[in-house]
Amino acid sequence: MKNLYALERARREAAERVRALGLPAVEDDIRDVEGEVDADLALPVFRAAREQGRKPFELAVELADSLRQGPGGELLDLSRTTAERGYLNFRLDPVAFNRAVVADYRRNPEAWGRSDEGDGRTVVIDYSSPNVAKPFSVGHLRSTVIGQALHNILDWCGWRPVGDNHLGDWGTQFGKLLCAFARWGEEEELAADPTGYLFRLYVRFHEEAKQDSALEREARDWFRRLEIGDEVARERWQRFVALSRREFDRIYELLGVGIDYTLGESFYEDRLGPLVERALAAGVARREAPPEAAGGEFEAGKEVVLIPLAEQGIETPLILQKSDGASLYATRELATAEYRLERWKPARLVYVVGNEQELYFRQFGAALKLLGHDVPVTHVNFGLIRLPEGRLSTRAGRVILLEDVIREAVGRARTVVADREMTEADKDELARLVGIGAIKYADLSQSRGKEVVFDWDRMLALDGDSAPYLQYACVRCSSILRKAGNRPRTDFDPALLAQPEEAALVRRLARFPDAVRAAGRSFEPHRIAGHCYRTARDFSAWYAAVPVLGAESGELRAARLLLVELTRATIGTGLRLLGIGVPERM
RNA sequence: GCGCCAGUAGCUCAGAUGGACAGAGCAUCGGAUUUCUAAUCCGAUGGUCGGGGGUUCGAGUCCCUCCUGGCGCGCCA
Numbered sequence: 195m196k197n198l199y200a201l202e203r204a205r206r207e208a209a210e211r212v213r214a215l216g217l218p219a220v221e222d223d224i225r226d227v228e229g230e231v232d233a234d235l236a237l238p239v240f241r242a243a244r245e246q247g248r249k250p251f252e253l254a255v256e257l258a259d260s261l262r263q264g265p266g267g268e269l270l271d272l273s274r275t276t277a278e279r280g281y282l283n284f285r286l287d288p289v290a291f292n293r294a295v296v297a298d299y300r301r302n303p304e305a306w307g308r309s310d311e312g313d314g315r316t317v318v319i320d321y322s323s324p325n326v327a328k329p330f331s332v333g334h335l336r337s338t339v340i341g342q343a344l345h346n347i348l349d350w351c352g353w354r355p356v357g358d359n360h361l362g363d364w365g366t367q368f369g370k371l372l373c374a375f376a377r378w379g380e381e382e383e384l385a386a387d388p389t390g391y392l393f394r395l396y397v398r399f400h401e402e403a404k405q406d407s408a409l410e411r412e413a414r415d416w417f418r419r420l421e422i423g424d425e426v427a428r429e430r431w432q433r434f435v436a437l438s439r440r441e442f443d444r445i446y447e448l449l450g451v452g453i454d455y456t457l458g459e460s461f462y463e464d465r466l467g468p469l470v471e472r473a474l475a476a477g478v479a480r481r482e483a484p485p486e487a488a489g490g491e492f493e494a495g496k497e498v499v500l501i502p503l504a505e506q507g508i509e510t511p512l513i514l515q516k517s518d519g520a521s522l523y524a525t526r527e528l529a530t531a532e533y534r535l536e537r538w539k540p541a542r543l544v545y546v547v548g549n550e551q552e553l554y555f556r557q558f559g560a561a562l563k564l565l566g567h568d569v570p571v572t573h574v575n576f577g578l579i580r581l582p583e584g585r586l587s588t589r590a591g592r593v594i595l596l597e598d599v600i601r602e603a604v605g606r607a608r609t610v611v612a613d614r615e616m617t618e619a620d621k622d623e624l625a626r627l628v629g630i631g632a633i634k635y636a637d638l639s640q641s642r643g644k645e646v647v648f649d650w651d652r653m654l655a656l657d658g659d660s661a662p663y664l665q666y667a668c669v670r671c672s673s674i675l676r677k678a679g680n681r682p683r684t685d686f687d688p689a690l691l692a693q694p695e696e697a698a699l700v701r702r703l704a705r706f707p708d709a710v711r712a713a714g715r716s717f718e719p720h721r722i723a724g725h726c727y728r729t730a731r732d733f734s735a736w737y738a739a740v741p742v743l744g745a746e747s748g749e750l751r752a753a754r755l756l757l758v759e760l761t762r763a764t765i766g767t768g769l770r771l772l773g774i775g776v777p778e779r780m
Numbered sequence: 781g782c783g784c785c786a787g788u789a790g791c792u793c794a795g796a797u798g799g800a801c802a803g804a805g806c807a808u809c810g811g812a813u814u815u816c817u818a819a820u821c822c823g824a825u826g827g828u829c830g831g832g833g834g835u836u837c838g839a840g841u842c843c844c845u846c847c848u849g850g851c852g853c854g855c856c857a
Contacts, residue, residue, distance in 0.1 A: 222797075231800060238799055240837060250837070279800065280837080325857075366856065459857095484855060498855050509782085509853080516855045523857045550851050552784055577785080578851075585850085610819065628819085640793060643785065645850060651806090652792060657819055658805040659793085666819050674816050716796065724794065727804085738812090738821045758816095780819065 197301065199707040200294035201226070204269040208235050208284050211272065215260055217242050224284075226705065233276070233283035234701070240280050250280035257282050269294055288697060289689035295704045296688040299760050306763045307710045312353025318534045319345055319355055321546035322446075322453060325362035326438040327371055327392040330445050331593045332648060333548075333586050336576045339637045339773065341546040342451050343719040344574065346771045351714035356538050360530060361442075361458035363435045365523060367396070369417025371434065372427055373409065374399040376416070388437035418520055421463075435460075448600055449630060450775065457530075465529040466521045470499055470514050478564045479514055492517050506560040510553065524558065531562055535569060544717065546574045549643065574717045577645035594648060603629035603654045610656060616779065624777050629654070631661035631774040638772050639723035659727050661774055664765050667730035669780045671762035674742050675755065682759060683752035690753040695736040699757065702732045706764045710771070719772055726768035733761045 198206070205224040212219040219237060227233045239257065243250040254277035261275040267287065274285035299306055321341020324334045341357065348355045374395040383391045403409040420427040435458070446452065473479035481497040496517035503511055514525045531543060545555065555573035562571060578585060579594075586593055608625035616624070636653040640646075656662045691700055709725035712718070742758060745751035766776050 225799080227800090229800095229803090233800095236800080238838090240799080244837075281800065362857070482854090492855065496855095500854065511854055513855050518855085520855085522855070548851090549785060551857085553852055554857090556784095575785085580850085607819095644793090645786075647792095649792080655792095655806080660805085660819090662819055663805095666817085670817065670820085677816065712796070718796085720794085721796085724804095727794095731804090734820060735822085737816080741816070743816045780817075 197298075199298050199704065200269060200291060201704045201708065203294065204235060204284075204286060204291065207267055207270055208237065211261055211264070211267070211270075212237060212257065212282070215257055217257070226708075227283070231283070232278075233281075234286040235270075235284040237282040237284075238280060239282055243280070251277070254278070254280055254282050286701075288692065291704075292688040292691050292697075292700055295700055296756060296760070298704075299763065303759075303763060306760075307707045307767055308350050308352070309707060309711055309714075310352035311711060311714060312348060312351050314352065314354055315541035316354045316356060316538050317348055317542045317544055318538055318540045319348070319357050319544045319546065320360050321345070321357060322451070323360040323362060323547075324442060325367065326458070327367070327389065327396065327434050328362075329389055329393050329593060330442060330596045331586060332579050332596055332599055333593075335596055335599075335633070336579065336637055336642075336646075337546045337548070338446075338449065338451055339634050340574065340576055340642060340719060342453075342773045343638055343722075343771060344544065344546065344717055346773060347710065347714050347719060347722065350710055350767075350771055353714075356534075356540065357454040358534065359453040359456040361435075361439070361456055363438075363458035364460040364463070364521075364526060366414065366417050366520075368420055368431055368434075369413040369415070370399045371396055372416040372420065372430060373413040375430060384437075388434075389441045392434060392438075414518065414520070418518060421520055445596060448597075449634075450773065457533075459523075459526045459530070462526055462529040462533060465533065466525050469525065469529050469532070473501065473514060473565060474499065476565070478561075484517065501561050501564060503557055503560050506564075508553075508557055508560060510557065512557045512561050524554070524561070527558055528561060528565065531558075531567065531571075532565075535567060540569065542570050542572060544572045544574055546576070549575045549577055549645075551575075572717065574642070576642040579646045579648050581648055599633060599653070600630065602650065603633050605629070606654050607632070607656065607662075611780075614780075620779075624780065627775045627777050628656065628662050628665060628780070631665060631769070632656060634772060634774050635661035635664070635723065638719045639727070641720050642718060661769070662780075664726050664730045664769055665774075665776050666780055667733050668762050668765050668769070668776045669778070670737060671733075671758045671765075672778055674758050675762070677743060678751075678755050682755055683748075686749040686752040686756075688753055688756070690750050691757060693736075693740050695732070695739045696754070696757060699729075699732045699736050699761065702729050703757075703760055703764050706768070709768075713771075722768050722771055726765050726772075729761065729764055729768075733765075 205221050208224045209219045209221045224235050224237055227236045239254045240250045243253040258275045258277035261272045264272060266272060269287060269290050271285045271287040276283045319341055322334065322338040324330055345355045345357045371392060378395065378398065399409065416427060420431055470479065479499050479501045481499055483495065483497050498513050498517050499515035500511040500513045512524050513522055516522060534540060534543065552573065552575060555571070559571040580586060581592065604625050607628040608621065611621045611625050614621060632654050636655065639659065691697065706725060709722050713721040740754065742751065742754040745754055769776055
């Protein structure tokens with residue numbers, strides 16, 4: 195038996211009542227109403243009217259009349275049902291609704307907003323996935339922050355999420371790095387500043403390769419040596435990976451991100467050959483000489499292994515093996531997917547990867563299906579972060595280091611906090627929560643798909659629609675509850691919450707479970723961010739208008755204290771789902 | 781050339797499945813603090829939703845077309 199939240203029950207009730215009058219209304223047809231319309235829930239009857247050959251206006255009036263005269267409702271005050279311009283407008287019964295919302299929360303305060311949509315099914319989420327030997331830039335931030343939020347959200351929606359950090363620790367770029375290191379590498383410099391130095395080598399490689407075409411060939415050969423297990427290549431590669439991972443771990447620590455598994459591309463190395471053979475044997479893949487145009491750097495006449503996808507409506511085939519026998523990103527991805535399917539038996543695979551890989555993921559999904567795996571693949575895409583002067587490019591050395599952003603954000607927050615009455619250590623901790631929260635919120639509060647032009651002031655906003663605004667609302671709640679002794683009374687009637695500002699706040703809070711579900715279904719964390727922001731706004735308005743601790747009666751005070759607690763639970767949970775922490779004081 | 785994404789207030793963005801007069805933040809202007817934290821609240825100014833057609837009782841949302849920007853299109857990841 196599912197526990198439905200108050201708003202769902204109200205919608206169901208409205209739909210049932212309408213169905214009882216002979217109209218095929220579904221729960222989803224009932225809309226939440228907000229703003230100046232004089233209603234809480236509404237049903238447009240235009241379609242039904244058309245099917246019955248009636249005028250919408252008349253039908254709505256007739257329905258409203260019947261409902262008004264019919265039996266009373268549970269959560270709806272049917273006596274106040276009205277019709278207006280083709281809409282059937284419902285009113286909640288404020289007494290019953292307030293009680294229901296409070297009861298929903300009290301049933302299990304720790305699980306407020308949870309649902310069982312996922313039904314315990316497993317979903318593997320591939321996110322963060324930075325490349326070894328490259329600095330962690332703000333570009334990787336999006337995948338990391340969105341992925342972690344989705345992990346939390348899907349968990350709250352009843353899924354069993356498995357996060358997998360698919361480290362870019364294999365591929366041609368390592369050939370380049372090994373080549374560069376063999377030519378110009380200095381052990382002392384590597385020891386002094388591992389990732390910085392590797393990055394400089396990588397940039398230098400690309401600069402010199404413009405002049406010297408031999409370098410590209412040399413790099414490919416180094417990667418080939420790595421793949422066949424050459425000892426020098428192996429040893430150096432292992433060191434590069436270890437040094438980078440240490441660096442990444444430090445950044446995840448700073449961000450407060452913890453990913454369930456970190457299995458790099460190299461982990462799947464021994465599955466690549468068999469995968470290609472199997473694809474060939476099954477007739478899914480075939481050998482083919484690449485078109486002349488793409489030749490040049492490769493030996494003419496040699497064949498690649500590819501999966502043709504024209505029948506799937508994709509003109510570009512997916513190449514599994516280069517003409518020199520080396521593997522590709524796609525080969526490793528397919529092997530990775532098979533491993534994940536075997537190990538975790540997921541009902542869905544999710545990839546938090548940038549927009550630019552849209553075509554690739556269509557190819558990947560089609561190829562996976564051809565290989566006999568029927569699991570749905572979701573590409574959770576997001577827009578590139580770019581600078582006003584152009585896109586970020588590791589090769590061109592045009593990067594913004596995440597660490598610099600963090601330092602700047604925490605620094606700005608620290609300035610605001612400077613004159614607070616608290617210990618220096620508490621100020622540091624607070625600045626960290628606020629600064630990092632601001633960075634994450636800037637990313638998670640807007641829809642994923644859009645390109646982002648990097649702007650310090652916008653990313654690090656500390657007022658308005660920002661993380662600190664939400665954190666502040668929570669802190670005010672905590673402060674009130676602390677002063678009330680943190681011991682909530684339960685002997686009051688939630689129906690006492692009848693001021694306009696608190697009625698609005700209760701309705702807002704009641705929508706939280708919907709917001710979480712919507713975020714989970716669409717893989718869009720910003721739906722939760724938006725809801726939390728609106729909640730904080732409603733709370734702040736209420737806070738300014740209505741006294742809590744100084745309420746006229748003990749019972750009213752208790753009721754309002756519960757509203758404060760519920761607000762904190764809502765915004766606090768929302769922020770936690772987004773991976774943003776909340777301080778005790780600000 | 782083909783494909784994907786985007787174009788909403790001066791700036792940055794919300795507007796899921798088409799629904800009631802298009803909403804926020806910032807900026808600008810004007811107010812609020814002997815009372816639970818002013819990182820706050822209240823109010824005002826500000827939009828032919830890129831242009832043009834179409835479908836519909838109803839379009840920011842769907843279809844067509846054009847314009848602008850970004851990205852992608854067999855041996856990078």
